[in-house]
């Protein structure tokens with residue numbers, strides 16, 4: 118039998134959504150705006166990093182390496198230096214964000230078939246830039262060495278030495294996640310989904326209280342669970358719609374690949390959304406006004422932003438913060454969405470994360486169901 | 495239809511409803527009168543189960559509200575003090591929503607909505623957004639939504655608050671028509687003239703009933719003890735009246751003064767006031783015994799409650 122009450126609640130909610138410009142704006146405009154803002158700050162930071170070069174070798178081999186850096190448009194080879202002192206001055210003043218030191222024996226070592234190393238110096242003040250520059254530098258070094266290696270292999274017919282001949286040495290930290298648009302877009306999807314669903318559900322419920330409509334709902338035979346579902350279903354639909362919107366912009370504009378199964382991604386996103394909706398429901402049982410609900414939602418977003426690995430690499434954090442990060446649902450969702458989109462993995466490789474999200478959704482919904490009462494007090 | 499027994503509800507230290515008992519029959523309209531903060535809204539919220547009582551019992555048509563909440567609620571039509579419908583929905587959409595969640599079958603909501611909209615006189619506004627209605631029309635829509643499922647018990651919280659006099663009249667006619675359908679109506683109002691139209695009136699103060707009864711019964715308590723005094727200068731008249739040993743109280747109602755006097759002292763007081771006012775060059779337009787109103791009784795009660 119069809120549940121008329123639930124159906125009526127859902128239809129009512131959709132009419133309200135469609136006729137409320139604020140909700141429409143939050144739902145459809147904000148995610149894309151945020152995606153462009155963050156997508157571009159992430160990509161422009163990585164591109165055109167001013168690089169100072171101290172080439173002590175000045176050989177054809179060293180120039181070849183520099184050409185590779187030049188070609189990759191991550192770096193602008195802005196300064197050509199004659200001493201290490203100059204380099205530290207430039208980095209301290211912020212004119213250069215990174216430096217590359219090529220030792221005098223660079224070409225000799227390469228010719229002798231030994232491992233040649235260059236030193237890459239980083240301005241660590243902006244971890245995002247630092248991480249991406251380093252990753253880019255290493256990538257270029259590796260690509261470059263591979264081509265050298267191939268040349269030599271043809272000459273000498275050797276098969277043993279596939280280790281890179283040019284090694285970029287750096288003693289700053291290592292960030293396995295190369296933060297580029299590829300990594301930002303999936304993260305953005307996670308952020309947006311969580312923020313939007315928890316905020317919209319929380320305010321949608323609090324609005325019933327704030328405007329007094331809850332008083333009329335209370336005397337109807339609607340059950341608490343119907344009231345909860347009547348809020349959840351429309352906002353899950355909106356959030357999934359949003360996700361597809363952001364994903365489309367991500368793939369079509371930023372060129373983010375979808376290597377894994379889209380169906381799996383949508384299903385797991387739904388699981389993640391249930392937890393976020395749960396947060397929204399729980400918030401709605403505390404907040405008295407829509408403004409309070411919005412504030413509380415942002416408050417819950419703070420740990421999410423800092424401790425999910427969205428902005429700042431978890432590996433670089435103190436152990437205690439890393440410990441707390443295990444309680445941040447976005448942490449698991451980020452692994453899931455990055456794995457599915459970028460690596461194309463299936464469910465079997467991310468079972469831990471799936472279980473974590475399922476536990477989290479159950480706990481949140483449980484708390485919400487316990488606290489949610491069809492009453493004024 | 496409504497039976498309330500020793501109902502209590504506090505908010506922190508504040509006793510909003512403090513040992514209230516009520517009984518209202520079908521076809522009866524009962525007015526809960528009281529100043530702001532007396533506990534009228536809290537009482538009505540307790541009666542529809544929106545708030546939990548600290549103690550006491552509520553039976554609606556014999557059904558225990560605490561035990562069989564939803565069955566009892568199904569009998570109730572509730573018009574909250576604040577507008578409580580969806581501003582973004584049209585008049586008809588609002589009615590449809592409340593009809594459906596109240597369990598009206600799909601083929602019934604539309605004829606019922608038209609019927610009820612015509613009943614409250616909103617027929618031509620069916621497609622207007624509720625948020626765009628005037629205050630009086632919002633109240634009528636609220637009433638329509640409260641009536642959509644043929645309730646047997648109507649709880650109306652200040653239904654004519656902020657509504658123009660013509661619409662107020664209108665509203666009362668609607669309510670009186672409902673009574674013919676054997677509905678029990680509990681209405682809260684700050685207006686004495688509205689209260690005096692009801693079958694019974696209960697005067698609420700600090701969550702307690704100070705007095706209860708038919709309006710005629712209530713006013714008979716002060717029969718022959720109220721004088722009306724009109725004249726100039728008003729302040730002087732009030733001063734002289736208050737100083738009279740047999741005038742217990744003088745209250746202004748618009749341009750009139752109502753004097754409450756000791757029983758059987760009307761003649762003496764009128765003569766004495768007449769000469770005292772003339773002696774101080776005041777002029778009297780009218781000085782005569784009048785039928786007491788509910789206000790007179792309530793002011794009397796409030797004062798004795800204060801004195802005690």
Ligand SMILES: Nc1ncnc2c1ncn2[C@@H]1O[C@H](COP(=O)(O)OP(=O)(O)O)[C@@H](O)[C@H]1O
Nearest residue numbers: 505508510528529530531532533534535536537
């Ligand atoms: N939810 C609440 N929390 C705290 N105090 C309340 C609440 N609702 C009502 N009150 C207090 O209870 C008293 C009675 O209020 P109410 O029932 O609204 O009176 P009325 O409707 O007669 O004006 C008032 O003093 C009011 O401030």
Ligand SMILES: [Mg+2]
Nearest residue numbers: 534535536575
């Ligand atoms: Mg009130």
